[in-house]
Amino acid sequence: MGTALVTGASAGLGLEFAWQLATAKHDVVLVARDEERLTRLAAQLEAAAGVHAEVLVADLTRDEDVARVAERLRDPERPVGLLVNNAGLGLGKPFVGNDIDAEVKALDVMVRAVLVLSHAAAGAMVERGRGAILNVGSIAALMASGTYSAHKAWVRSFTESLAVELKGTGVTATVVNPGFTHTEFHERGQIDMSSFPELVWLNAEDVVAAALADVRRGVVISTPSARYRTVSAIVRTLPRSAVRRIGKYRRPMDETAAPDA
Structure with missing residues (x-):
């Protein structure tokens, strides 16, 4: 697969994607806003895995930064074989x-950036006749829990549609739909998850390993862990009125604005 580009690579699932891809001997392009974290990570990956790690500092709420990442994906001299659209943003507050402005930023990161970067990557990959796009969705896509659910529902539907369009080109599209996963996401979004038992939680290493294995197999919808495959199957059979009743917004830990994830 050659080089993989990972957005949101400085923390959470993105960090785990970077490590697993590097240890599998893929060169990586690391995309996030935090230059210090990215530079430190790049040095660690190069030293530990012996791969080339490129730092691309970008804020995916900014059109010009998204355009720079898209241009990197289109570069024919430095082809990217795998795009991982992982960057996410936790709002920690209800829509109303x-x-x-915070809502629009979340939309920009989890919808617009996925659209623009997937377009750039797919175009370049189809020309070469090979490649893969992995979009990080969520089990929340099946729920009715605020704009986060809405964004992830778009990611799921978009990825399925893209997979149909790419059939026969040598390029694949996969959406991974993890459930609750131990990362920095909820803490940085100031979302109180303390009422959830340990049973519902996954670890990032397993989620990423399952997602990458499904990419290699050309799976379109990847749902890590048997428990969340069961949950997904049950939710899809429920009337939407029942899904709306169980949808629940999680209150933030305090009243300060939630930072980007």
């Missing part, structure tokens, strides 16, 4: 009453 939240700052609309």
